[in-house]
Amino acid sequence: xxAQTTVQKIIARAAGRPHVDVGAYVDVRPDYVCFQELYxxxxxxxxxxxxxxxxxxxxxxxxxxxxTTARAxxxxxxxxxHDLERFTxxxxxxxxxxxxxxxxxxxxxxxxxxxxxxxxxxxxxxxxSIGAVGALNIPISTEVFVGxxxxxxxxxxxxxxxxxxxxxxxxxxxxxxxxxxxxxxMTRSGALLQACVEFHGPGTGGLTLDDRQTVLASLFHSGAYxxxxxxxxxxxTYVRERAAGPVFDDRSDPDAEIRSEFAYDLSGIxxxxxxxxxxxxxxxxxxxxGRRIDQATIGSCANNRLDDMRAAAWVLxxxxxxxxxxxxxxxxxxxxxxEAAKEGLxxxxxxxxxxxxxxxxxxxxxxxxVLSAGERLISTQQFNYHGRNGSxxxxxxxxxxxxxxxxxxxGEICNPLSLDAPVSEGAA
Numbered sequence: 001x002x003a004q005t006t007v008q009k010i011i012a013r014a015a016g017r018p019h020v021d022v023g024a025y026v027d028v029r030p031d032y033v034c035f036q037e038l039y040x041x042x043x044x045x046x047x048x049x050x051x052x053x054x055x056x057x058x059x060x061x062x063x064x065x066x067x068t069t070a071r072a073x074x075x076x077x078x079x080x081x082h083d084l085e086r087f088t089x090x091x092x093x094x095x096x097x098x099x100x101x102x103x104x105x106x107x108x109x110x111x112x113x114x115x116x117x118x119x120x121x122x123x124x125x126x127x128x129s130i131g132a133v134g135a136l137n138i139p140i141s142t143e144v145f146v147g148x149x150x151x152x153x154x155x156x157x158x159x160x161x162x163x164x165x166x167x168x169x170x171x172x173x174x175x176x177x178x179x180x181x182x183x184x185x186m187t188r189s190g191a192l193l194q195a196c197v198e199f200h201g202p203g204t205g206g207l208t209l210d211d212r213q214t215v216l217a218s219l220f221h222s223g224a225y226x227x228x229x230x231x232x233x234x235x236x237t238y239v240r241e242r243a244a245g246p247v248f249d250d251r252s253d254p255d256a257e258i259r260s261e262f263a264y265d266l267s268g269i270x271x272x273x274x275x276x277x278x279x280x281x282x283x284x285x286x287x288x289x290g291r292r293i294d295q296a297t298i299g300s301c302a303n304n305r306l307d308d309m310r311a312a313a314w315v316l317x318x319x320x321x322x323x324x325x326x327x328x329x330x331x332x333x334x335x336x337x338x339e340a341a342k343e344g345l346x347x348x349x350x351x352x353x354x355x356x357x358x359x360x361x362x363x364x365x366x367x368x369x370v371l372s373a374g375e376r377l378i379s380t381q382q383f384n385y386h387g388r389n390g391s392x393x394x395x396x397x398x399x400x401x402x403x404x405x406x407x408x409x410x411g412e413i414c415n416p417l418s419l420d421a422p423v424s425e426g427a428a
Contacts, residue, residue, distance in 0.1 A: 001018055001019055002019055002020060003253035003254075003255045003256040003257070004020075004252070004253055004256050005160040005196070005198065005248045005249075005252040005253070005256045005257075005258065006134075006136075006160075006198060006200075006228055006251060006252045007136060007157070007158060007160055007196040007226070007228065008020055008022065008157060008160075008256070008277075009117075009248075009250040009252075010117055010118075010119055010136045010248075010250055011026065011028060011119065011136075011155060011157050012359075013117065013119075013248070014028035014030060014031070014119040015027060015028045015029075016029070019087045020157050021157065022157050022158070022159050022160075022257070023156065023157060023159075024157050024338070025154055025155070025156050025157075025244065026154065026155060026157065027152045027153070027154050028119060028152060028153065028154070028155050029115075029151055029246070030060070030119045030120060030121045030138070030147065031060065031118040031119050031120060031228050032060050032061070032062050032095075032113050032118065032120045032121075033060060033061055033062070033120070033121045033122075033144060033146075033147030033148070034062045034063075034064070034104050034108065034120055034121070034122040034123075034127065035063045035064070035122075035123070035144065036063075036064055036065070036066055036067055036104055036123070036124075037064075037065045037066075037067060037068060037077070037080045037081065037084055037147075038067045038068070038080075038143065038146075039123055040080055040083065040084055041080060041083075042142055042145075043142070043145040043148070043216045044083065044087075044142075046142070046145050047145065047148065047149070049147070050062055052148070052149045052151075054094075055091040055093065055148050055149070056148070056149055056150060056349070057147075057151060057343065058091055058092045058094070058155045059094070059095070059156075060147070061093045061095060061105070061147065062095040062097075062107065062108065062113055063084060063088055063093060063095065063096045063097070064077075064096075064097040064101065064102075064103070064104040064107050064293070064410050065081055065084065065098055065099040065101075066097075066099075066101070066102065066103045066104055066107075066360050066361055066362065067361040067365065067367065068080070068099065068360070068367060069099050069100055069309065069357070069358040069359065069360035069361075069362060069367070070099060070100075070148070070318065070358065074188055078206065081098075084096070088370055093299075094142070095111075095113070095418065099334065099360065100334060100356075100358050100360065101334055101359065102331075102332050102333025102334055102335070102336070102360065102361070103301050103304065103332050103333065103357040103360065103361065104124075104127060104243070104268055105126070105127050105129045105130060105213065105217065105301045105322065105332070106304075106332045106333040106335075106336070107185075107333070108120065108127070108130050108135070109129075109132070109133055109135075109213075109238075109242070110242065110335055111242065111244060112239075112242035112243045112244030113135075113182075113241075113244055113246065113290075114133055114253065115133060115134065115135055115243045115244070115247045116129035116133065116134030116135065116136035116231060116236075116239060116249065116250065117134060117135070117246070117247060117248025117249075117250050118134075118135045118136070118246045119135075119136050119138065120135060120136065120137050120138070121137075121139075121144055121147055121153065122137055122138070122139055122140075122144060123136050123139065123140065123141055123142070123144045123222030124139055124304065125137075125139040125219075125224075125225075125226070126217045126218065126220055126301050126302075126382060127217075127301075128216045128217065128219055128220060128224075128226045129213040129214075129216045129217035129301060130216075130228055131212075131216045131226065131227045132209055132212035132213045132216055132229050132235065132338070132377070133209070133227035133231075133235055133238060133239050134228065134229075134231050134235065134239070134247075134248075134250065135360055136174040136196075136226060136228065136343055137226050138155055138226065139220070139225075139226070140153070140155075141311060148187060151315070158194060158195055158196045158225045158226070158255070159194070159195050159196070159258070159259040159260070159334050159396045160195060160196050160197075160198055160252070160258045160259065160415055161191070161192055161195040161196070161197050161198070161224075161258065161260050162197075162198045162199075162200060162258050162261040163182070163196045163197060163198070163199050163200075163261070163262050163263070163264065164199075164200055164201035164203075164261065164262070164263040164264070165199060165201040165202070165203025165204050165207075165263075165264055165266055166201055166202055166203045166264070166265050166266065167202075167203055167206075167261065167265045167266040167267035167268075168203070168206045168266050168267060169193075169206070169207075169266045169267070169269055170267055170269070170270075172402060172415065172416055172417045172418070173269045173270055174211070174214075174271075174311060174400040174401065174402060175207060175210075175211035175212070175214040175215050175398075175400075176214055176218075176272075176302060176303055176380065176399070176400030176401070177215065177269050177270065177271055177272045177400050178215060178264065178266065178269050179215045179218045179219065179302075180218075180272040180274055180282035180398070180399075180400075181220050181264070181269055181272060181274075181282060182211040182215075182219075182222065182264070183218070183222050183274075183279055183280045183282060184272075184274075184281065184282040185278055185282075186222050186262070187221065187222045187279065187280035188280055190223060191218075191222075191262070192222040192223055192224040193222075193223040193224070194223065194224070194225050195224050195225060195259060196224070196225055196226050196227060196228065197219055197222075197224045197227040198227070198228050198229075198230070198252065198258075199212075199215065199216075199225075199227070199228070199229045199230060200337055201263070203229075203264070203265075203266045204229060204230050204232065205232055205234070206266065207229075208234075208307050209235060209238055210305035210306060210307035210308065211232060212229045212235075212308065213305060214302055214303060214305070214308075215227075215229075216228075216229065216422055217301045217302045217382075217384065218298050218302050220282075221279040221280070221382075222273075227365065230251075231249070231251070241277050251274055267363070269427075270284050270285075271284070271399070271400065271402070271403050271416070272284060272285065272286040272399065272400075272414050273287075273378070273397055273398065273403065273413060274283045274397065274399070275288060275384075275395075275397055276384040276385065276386065276395050276396050276397065277303075277384055277385045277386050277396075278384075279383070279398075280382065285399070285413065285414070285415045286415065287413065288397065288413050289412070289413050289414050289418075290350060290374065290412050290413065290414075291397075291412055292340045292348050292376065292411065292412050293325060293373065293377065293378050293397075293407055293408070293411065293412060293413060294324065294325060294326070294370075294371075294375040294377065294410035295325065295326045295327075295328075295369060295375060295376075295377040295378075295379075296321075296326070296327045296328075296377065296378050296379065296405070296407055297327070297328045297330070297361055297362075297363040297364075297377065297378075297379040297381060297404070297405050298305055298312050298327075298328070298329045298330065298363035298380050298401045298405065299328070299329065299330030299331075299332070299361075299363055299364060299380060299381070300330070300361065300379075300380055300381040300382050301332070301358070301361075301364075301379055301382065302382055303333030303380035303401050304330055304331060304333075304359075304380075304401065305336060306331075306336050306339055306340065307334055308338045308380065308401040308412065309329070309331060309336065309345045309401075309402040310343070311400070311402045311405070312329060312345075312346065312349070312401045312402070312404070313345045313348040313349065313406040314402065314405075314416075315402050315405035315406050315409065315416045315419070316348050316349060316352040316354070316405050316409065317348050317352075319352055319409045319419075320352055320353050320409065321352055321353035321354060321408045321409060322409060322410065322411030323406065323411075324411060325408050325411055326355070326369070327349075327352070327353065327354040327359070327405075327408040328354065328356075328357055328362070328363050328368065328369050329349050329354050329355070329356050329357070330356075330357045330358075330359065330360065330362045330363060331356070331359050332359060332361050334359055336359070337356075337359055344357055345413060352409075354408070363379065363381065363389070364379075364381035364382055365381075365383075365388070365389075366388060366389040366390055369389065370389060370390035371389045371390035371391055371394035371396075372390065372391055372394065373391040373393035373394060373402075374391075374393060374394065375390075375391070375394045375395075376395045376396075377389060377394065377395065377396045377397065378395065378396075378397045378398075378399055378403070378404050378408075378413055379396060379397070379398060379399070379402060379404060380398070380399065380401050380404055381396070381398065383396070384396040384398050397413065397414075402416040403415065403416060406418075406419055
């Protein structure tokens with residue numbers, strides 16, 4: 001049988017075939033199809049349009065309310081919450097997670113839906129973060145609703161691009177800085193376009209599971225289709241503690257065909273900031289340091305995990321947010337919120353003057369922390385285009401949690417290692 005990459009093996013098994021060719025269109029049976037509430041009114045309308053009255057495989061449906069974390073006065077989202085609750089009850093969909101549970105990315109990993117070899121359809125490319133535990137995300141936009149009424153859907157088998165990681169991140173640099181560097185290097189050339197990006201090498205072993213999810217969650221900005229991280233003992237331990245079904249060791253064959261390969265030395269990664277409005281314009285923090293900010297936010301599917309909370313607390317402990325800055329911190333899931341509380345991180349945030357929000361997308365898409373004209377935000381969120389968080393005359397800068405926290409303290413964009421008082425020792 002011809003050699004195959006990891007993505008070929010996962011898709012082949014879902015298609016019931018021993019082998020699939022790169023570029024081929026095949027019908028597959030996904031292990032799960034994942035929905036969120038913002039697009040539910042569209043899916044509901046499509047279901048009515050085709051006359052669908054039943055769900056074909058309710059046990060394979062995962063529905064999560066993660067963008068709108070509360071039923072707010074003046075909002076239409078409370079109606080969507082109610083409608084989703086009714087729909088899941090009537091159709092026997094047991095994998096329903098209410099507002100405040102957390103983002104789908106973490107719901108999938110924490111509850112063992114995402115595990116090595118599983119194929120999951122979703123409506124967002126950033127759910128490639130589940131590739132940190134060997135699961136494959138296929139983003140298919142509004143067509144994701146097909147998973148409600150059909151047992152199969154089609155997919156094109158993508159090419160594989162490999163990125164080798166060597167070395168270790170230096171103190172003060174994070175996985176977010178790595179992915180910002182990759183986006184700056186590779187987006188405009190199309191080097192990763194429509195590919196499944198497979199990360200491997202000794203440097204991956206120095207990245208925590210949280211780090212790996214951070215890299216994969218932002219990968220889609222490069223034009224990549226999806227992504228996977230090489231499985232190691234750390235990843236397998238996480239999976240075995242949570243797996244809700246069978247797992248597969250789908251490592252790429254040594255002689256499998258790949259499109260190209262690149263390499264990064266993590267020891268050379270420095271803190272980065274991406275100015276608006278392009279995603280591929282990251283520069284060293286020194287190039288934009290000193291620009292006054294009005295708001296800072298830590299959260300989103302890029303940086304809402306426990307390591308991100310720790311990195312922010314590493315900077316904020318014993319310090320105060322600048323008087324003119326509003327700092328919002330959003331843990332990604334209820335379990336991360338609880339663990340951050342146990343470690344005393346929420347106390348650090350509160351004493352520093354930050355506001356901790358309910359688990360969800362919150363500030364990333366402007367649900368909370370809306371900007372007025374002329375204001376400047378530095379954030380760990382996913383996008384920085386004009387109007388993302390309110391006024392089109394506001395500015396959004398993107399960075400990792402340590403840079404965001406340091407900037408909130410300084411009142412201007414800055415490197416966490418440049419703050420006057422020495423930072424406490426920690427994981428960052």
